[in-house]
Every structure is written in structure tokens, then in C-alpha cells.
Amino acid sequence: CVSAIDGLHNSGPTTMSQLADYRLLGELGCGSLGRVLLVRLQSSRTLRAMKVVERGQVSSAKQLAQLEAEGEVLAAISHPYIVKLYHTIRDAACNYYVLAYAAGGDLMALILRNGRIDEPASRVVVGSLVLALQHLHEEYSVVYRDVKPENVLVGADGHVLLADFNTARRLDDDTDGITAIGTPEYVAPEVVGGDGYSFAADWWGIGVLLHEVLLGQPPFMPSARRAGPNSASHCSSASGGERTSDRPAVPADAAAADAAAAAVAGQQQEAFLHGEKGGGGGG
The missing domain is CATH 1.10.510.10 (Transferase(Phosphotransferase) domain 1)
Known part of the structure; x- marks a missing residue:
């Protein structure tokens, strides 16, 4: 999944088209449920962070529910001091969360x-x-x-x-x-x-x-x-x-x-x- 932007596997046409909008620039880090990539939105040259989670690597149904809940919470929230989730992309294996990029790190x-x-x-x-x-x-x-x-x-x-x-x-x-x-x-x-x-x-x-x-x-x-x-x-x-x-x-x-x-x-x-x-x- 980490290389999924360059070489998608088992993705439908819609998912491939959505991910083709982004160019992979590097890796920012990783957390408990996935890696975070630095990507560039080709149409506007805007930098974004993309959290990539391979669902097959999620160890339990409970963790998978947490993952889905995170997307739902962020999708509903708009606030200047909360990271913005622009959209979520799914293919047969992975969830991709396109987020605001923070250049200063953590x-x-x-x-x-x-x-x-x-x-x-x-x-x-x-x-x-x-x-x-x-x-x-x-x-x-x-x-x-x-x-x-x-x-x-x-x-x-x-x-x-x-x-x-x-x-x-x-x-x-x-x-x-x-x-x-x-x-x-x-x-x-x-x-x-x-x-x-x-x-x-x-x-x-x-x-x-x-x-x-x-x-x-x-x-x-x-x-x-x-x-x-x-x-x-x-x-x-x-x-x-x-x-x-x-x-x-x-x-x-x-x-x-x-x-x-x-x-x-x-x-x-x-x-x-x-x-x-x-x-x-x-x-």
C-alpha cells in the first residue's frame, strides 16, 4: 500500500483516477494504523499529507472500527485548529485519507x-x-x-x-x-x-x-x-x-x-x- 500511488493493485477505475491526481514525494512518518506520505495534488500543485492504511494489516475488527470512526469524525469537523480531511479514497486493500499538510512537523x-x-x-x-x-x-x-x-x-x-x-x-x-x-x-x-x-x-x-x-x-x-x-x-x-x-x-x-x-x-x-x-x- 505504501507504493500504491505509483503501482495500484486491485483498484477500480474510479480509485485509480482519484489517486492519479496525486504525485508521491516522500514519507512523513507512521503511526499505529498506517504510514503518512507527502503528496502533491497535480491540478493545483498543492501539498497534502496522505495517510495510507492497509486494511489487511489491521489486527482486529475493533481497530478497523476505530479507523472508520476517525474518518467519520474528521469528515464532519471544520475548525481552524483541527487538521482538515479533504477526502477519503478506498480501493480493494487500502484506505487513503487526504489531509492538510503541516510543514512544521509535530x-x-x-x-x-x-x-x-x-x-x-x-x-x-x-x-x-x-x-x-x-x-x-x-x-x-x-x-x-x-x-x-x-x-x-x-x-x-x-x-x-x-x-x-x-x-x-x-x-x-x-x-x-x-x-x-x-x-x-x-x-x-x-x-x-x-x-x-x-x-x-x-x-x-x-x-x-x-x-x-x-x-x-x-x-x-x-x-x-x-x-x-x-x-x-x-x-x-x-x-x-x-x-x-x-x-x-x-x-x-x-x-x-x-x-x-x-x-x-x-x-x-x-x-x-x-x-x-x-x-x-x-x-
């Missing part, structure tokens, strides 16, 4: 390069994600369930986009609402305790993310990174590095540290929306 790569993100920029990043999550919660009753820097893309203009919706689900969906899904450092305590997911779990994740962007590492780091549902063992991360337990925190000013601590303590949404923490960054 937020984890930015943290690894710089050690941390300064407070004014952190306000913009986290504020944008708060607005994206509010939109998901209020308009679609969707819990994202895996907030972390690797799932936040950075555009060429510096704006961030929430991406990778394969663990998102509607709050009224009774399937798999209890199992702890996500990345260990970011999972909310009530989820670990078996109480399941609510919107609060996303705000917990945002608080942990704020800590990481301000201080260079999350507040809770397992001694060894446990393989989880989003771990990819067969290819390199788009971030070009790994989070490690011995990655040092980079000192931040006292106000920024207080903001991160307050966020993880459960005051995330109020602090982000009203600017009650973190000093006067950003105006």
Missing part, C-alpha cells in the same frame, strides 16, 4: 529541537488546542483521548493543528469507554483507576502537555516507555526522536512553572481561557 519535534517553548508561544499553542477541544466537546460530544505533542501538527505559519483521531469517540458511544487508551504519561488518573473517559480526561492531557512545552518534559514519566496502542515499532517517528525518562527539564520562569503545576492540578480550562496563570505573555 510539536514533539519542536520540543526536542528547542528543549522547551517560551511562555508567549506556549500560550498560543495551548490556547489553540483548548479551542479545538472545546469545539469537539460542545459541537460533537467527542472525547479526543490522546492529547500529546506527537498528535499536534505545526503549520508553516506556526499555527497548530490537532491531528490523529483514531482514539477519539463520542461520549455517548458505549464501546470501549473504560479501557485506558492513549500514552501513559498523559492518561488521566480516573481513567487509570477504571472510571472511564469524560471530557475532563482531555483537560488533564492538556495540563500535562502545558507542563511539557514549558519545562521540556511531562510531569509524570514511566521508568521505561510502555508500548501502547499508539506505539509504532516498525518505523521512525516523524519527531525524529523519542521522549526519555532522563531527558532533563529546561528551567522556566516561576510564573510559567506555576501555570504548568496548576494545569496538572486540574485547573486547566479555566486558566487557559481566562489567562489567570503564567504572567503577561502574549497580551
